[in-house]
Amino acid sequence: MADNFNDFNYENDKGINSRENEKPLIVLAGPTAVGKTETSIRLAETIGGEIISADSMQVYRHMDIGSAKISPGEMHGIRHHMIDVLEPWEEFSVAFFKRKCEEYIKEIYGRGHIPILTGGTGFYIQAILRDISFAEETDSGYRDELENIAAERGAHFLHAMLEKADPEAAEKIHENNIKRTIRALEFYRQTGEKISVHNERERQKESAYNSCYFVLNDKRELLYSRIDNRVDEMLDRGLVNEVKALREMGLNRSMVSMQGLGYKELLDYFEGKYTLDEAVALIKRDTRHFAKRQLTWFRRERDIIWVNKYEFEYDSNRILKFILDKIIEKGIMVNGQRQL
Secondary structure, rough: OOOHHOOOEEEEOOOOOOOOOOOOOEEEEEOOOOOOOHHHHHHHHHEEEEEEOOOOOEEEEEEEEOOOOOOHHHOOOEEEEEEOOOOOOOOOOOOHHHHHHHHHHHHHHHHHOOOEEEOHHHHHHHEEEEOOOOOOOOOHHHHHHHHHHHHHOOHHHHHHHHHHOHHHEEEEEEOOHHHHHHHHHHHHHHOOOHHHHHHHHHHOOOOOOOOEEEEEEEOHHHHHHHHHHOOOHHHHHHHHHHHHHHHHOOOOOOOOHOOOOHHHHHHHHHHHOOHHHHHHHHHHHHHHHHHHHHHHHEEEEEOOOOOOEHHHHOOOOHHHHHHHHHHHOOOOOOOEEEOO
16 A cells, blocks of 8 residues: 555546546535545645635635634645635625636646545535526625624524525524525525525536545544544634634624634624633534534535545545545546556
């Protein structure tokens, strides 16, 4: 078994894709803290890939610790995209993500490389794979009305409005996710169609790419332990000071960026709603719940290749070999003939 990246030598004179008129795309998804970063870098170095982040927080500048953002030194020279492209007071949406992601994919193909979409935001991944279209035009008056309702009457009241309009969507959207709740209500108002019906129709689309969709997973108790340890590490690295600095920049709980895990709880701490210990406990609990929701989403997706780390006895080389074999089987030819 190979001990490092260079020992995996895949050569194929047919190029990066043997399927005519189909573009290759590899997806490496999974719940938070499962170890996607390390695996994605090893894969990218082995196949000549570039990584596009499918993460809703790493897109923001100045938000490094709480988003578990990869540092330049950890990238091993692999190009990473969709990181540090917005200021935290700017709006980030799935429509923006899809537009930028498609630009990156085109550039990556132009360099003769393979795009590797990596992250835990399943909806963003689905938008790319199924080529879902999004209308970015909104009724600003109605959006303002909904935002005022959320501010004055709370997320629970706003979510109750969605339950009446679209019970299926309300079941899948957490009531604290004000942004998605508002978008679902906006969609219903604009089109007269439930967004849950629209999403299910889009979900049935075939992939727009010759893709391999991997989900890295682990035993729940081990995943939850990793989450708790990661939160402790973030605190040791200065998460509290990072949130304090963002607050001093004028950022507040109403902004999309500050609704991220770790950020909203510490904002509440600074506002006196919780002690630091209580805020930390909430971060750990809510992150565990978030990981559970991520896995629920991935289980609903089609054509998933599950990579359960415990089935490989946590051997990273065996995991990489499994992924490479599946890519070869799918017809995405990565530098070609295997020599393992």
